[in-house]
Amino acid sequence: MAFDVVRKISFYLLVGFYLFAGINHFLDPDFYYPLIPPYFKFPVFINITSGIIEVILGLALLLPRFRTYAVYAIIIMLIAFIPSHIYFIQIGSCITDGLCVSEWIGWGRLLVIHPLLIYWAWIHKS
Numbered sequence: 001m002a003f004d005v006v007r008k009i010s011f012y013l014l015v016g017f018y019l020f021a022g023i024n025h026f027l028d029p030d031f032y033y034p035l036i037p038p039y040f041k042f043p044v045f046i047n048i049t050s051g052i053i054e055v056i057l058g059l060a061l062l063l064p065r066f067r068t069y070a071v072y073a074i075i076i077m078l079i080a081f082i083p084s085h086i087y088f089i090q091i092g093s094c095i096t097d098g099l100c101v102s103e104w105i106g107w108g109r110l111l112v113i114h115p116l117l118i119y120w121a122w123i124h125k126s
Contacts, residue, residue, distance in 0.1 A: 011061070011124050018058030018074065025051025034095040037087035053077060061124070071125040078118050085110040 025032055029047050036043040057077070060070035085106070088095075093106030 007123075010120070014120055014124055015058050015061050018054045018061070022051045022054030022056075022058060025054070031098065034098050035084050035088060037083055040083075050077075064126070068125045071121045074121040075118050078114060078121070082110070082114070085114060 025047050029044070032047045032050070033043050036046055040046060053073075054077070057070045057074050060066040060073075063070075088099075089103065089106040089110065093103045094100035
């Protein structure tokens with residue numbers, strides 16, 4: 001029974017995480033633009049599209065019929081974000097007048113946090 005409560009809390013935190021992340025692309029787009037590698041064209045389009053997709057997937061998680069598809073799409077999206085994490089490491093994990101952290105945190109985001117986000121979605125596929 002306690003596991004069910006923890007699982008339910010985890011699920012709603014997952015929904016909230018993607019809704020907040022998606023909305024934040026519109027509230028603070030300047031945070032995201034420098035994280036988009038320069039070899040990707042149209043950073044504004046990428047940011048807007050990412051935000052829309054994150055919101056849609058967060059909402060789709062709430063619909064049992066679409067939950068499994070949403071989980072798979074979240075995993076694909078997270079894999080698509082890997083070049084951004086690699087780029088952040090390549091630039092020394094520091095953006096002028098923006099996000100600036102120790103390089104080991106950049107590596108931790110890529111090698112630990114990112115797989116945990118994938119796992120977090122996976123455990124809620126239904």
